[in-house]
Amino acid sequence: MSRIPVFCFSHAGGMSFAYRDFVAAGQSGVFEYIPMDTSGHGKRMGEKLFLSFDEIVEDLYGKVCAKLGDRQQFVLMGHSMGAWTAFKIAQRFQLKGISPTLLVLSSNVPAKYYNDRVSIDAGDEVVQAQLLERNPELKQFFEDEMLKQTFYPVLKADYIAIDDYLKKDEGMKVTCNVLGLIADGDRFDEATMGKWKEYVDGVYLQKIIKGNHFAFYKEHEYVRQLIENSIC
Secondary structure (H helix, E strand, O other), X not given: XXXXXXXXXXXXXXXXXXXHXXXXXXXXXXXXXXXXXXXXXXXXXXXOOOOOHHHHHHHHHHHHHHHHXXXXXXXXXXXXXXXXXXXXXXXXXXXXXXXXXXXXXXXXXXXXXXXXXXXXXXXXXXXXXHHHHHOHHHHHHHHOHHHHHHHHHHHHHHHHHHHHHHXXXXXXXXXXOEEEEEEOXXXXXXXXXXXXXXXXXXXXXXXXXXXXXXXXXXXXXXXXXXXXXXXX
């Protein structure tokens, strides 16, 4: 019996490596965790950086289809920016009459309710200051000139794509069950996260994770158990 693939999409500036603990812990069992790199990120470093969210979705949709093959069950899971990526790919599948077995959206809200925009057109110094305010852990990447030259163009491209996404509505509802995850120390609240119900034609279940915006990656055992309980 083939395992159920879980296609994983990371945060802005992130890469497939962020899901390393999911992959390591999920080497056996029902699910196969498959982290996906956006063009220009991680294992695809050197490829074109997309500035349009639609380009990101179309590129990753094609790569997901290639890995999915003829398997009938699959999960789409995304954290932060990756939640939007997963949602739009679910919509893309729906246009073909296919729905994921489960859609997992972590630490992000529908564009209509998003109020944390980075002023991407205000210049690099302003952008970097706003990013540091959101995530102090980025300080090391901005202080080391070599890291900055490598990392910042990738992060900036993602935020340009996010800005593009925020100009549009989420569009049609997804016809599948959705698991929403939000950290109790996140910058979004539970009620706003729950607005995803408006875009779901299926069961929407929301759970709380202890920690900050990136607690999702650390609490991989809990997340994996939630996925297993939602399907098995």
